[in-house]
Amino acid sequence: MEKSPVIIALDLPSQQEAENFLDRFQGAEKPFIKIGYQLFYRVGPTWVREKKEQGYSIFLDLKLHDIPNTVQKGVSSLLELGIDFLTIHAAGGSEMIRAAREVIDQAQSNLQLLAVTQLTSTDQTMLNNELGIPGTIAESVVNYALLAEKAGAHGVICSAQEAKSIKKSTSGSFLAVTPGIRLAGTDVQDQKRVMTPALAIENGADYLVVGRPITQAADPVAVYQGILEQI
Known part of the structure; x- marks a missing residue:
């Protein structure tokens, strides 16, 4: 089954709220979902495995670094x-x-790693003055x-603002997965480098990660389907 290009970030505080949210999609195609720290630390691996067995594509966003x-x-x-990303x-x-890719x-x-x-959430000042990395954000992202x-990674997580540069610098199959997606005219909240869904795809993004614009919407299914139509 082909994966949806829109990944819904289930940044929700409990298993029950996650279940209630997914119940809104009953009768529709199961969405591609991202599970990050907040929810994973609540539900644990058993719930993730259950969702996979129920037919969800799953992006487990644990940002391993050790x-x-x-x-x-x-x-x-x-x-x-059995996760996907x-x-x-x-x-x-x-x-x-390389060690991670080897075991895969x-x-x-x-x-997909x-x-x-x-x-x-990183801007130019933070990159240079706090992280001590010289140059521009775009240069740092392409270098990474x-x-x-x-x-051996299969792709990267990047802002849609850098997706085009990454696509030009890497092979055609290398994925650009872009969070920081915001609908036109909405609050960017704690994000610094954002882009609308249509522009992100035009800029080379393969997958869009969308959280609060969908999960906090009065009708999340309609917003999700609207984004699919836009792209």
């Missing part, structure tokens, strides 16, 4: 859940990324993307 051996063992454990920090370096290949898994470049691709 020594290569520890990350490799973590990925090995997560492979048992998993995040790892590009800042962990090539050896860490050994298991002959279809899991996505390297986080720079968070969409090239490192990640060479080390």
Whole structure:
């Protein structure tokens, strides 16, 4: 089954709220869902496995970042859940990324490993003055993307603002998965580098990660379907 290009970020505080939200999609095609820290720490791996068995495509957004051996063992454990996407920090370096990819290949898994470049909450001042990384955000993101691709990641997490540069710098199959998606005329909230769905796809994004614009909507199914129509 082909995956939807719109991934709904289930940034919800409890299993019950997540279930209630997904119940809104009864009768429709099951959406591609992202499970991050907040929900995963509540529901644990059992619920994730159950959702996968129910037919959901699942992006587990845990942003692994540790020594290569520890990350490799973590990925090995997560492979048992049958998830589709998993995040790892590009800042962990090539050896860490290679160790993660190695265990995926050994298991002959279809899991796609996505390297986080720079968070969409990072702006130029933070990059240079707080993180101590010289140059522009775009340069840093492309550098991380090239490192990640060479080390075996299947794609990166990046702002849609950098997707076009990444697509030009990497192979055609290398994925650009973009959070920080906001509908035209809405509050950007804590995001710094945002873009509308249609512009993000036009800029080269393969998948859009959309959270609050859908989950906090009065009619989330209509908003979700509206985004699909836009792109």
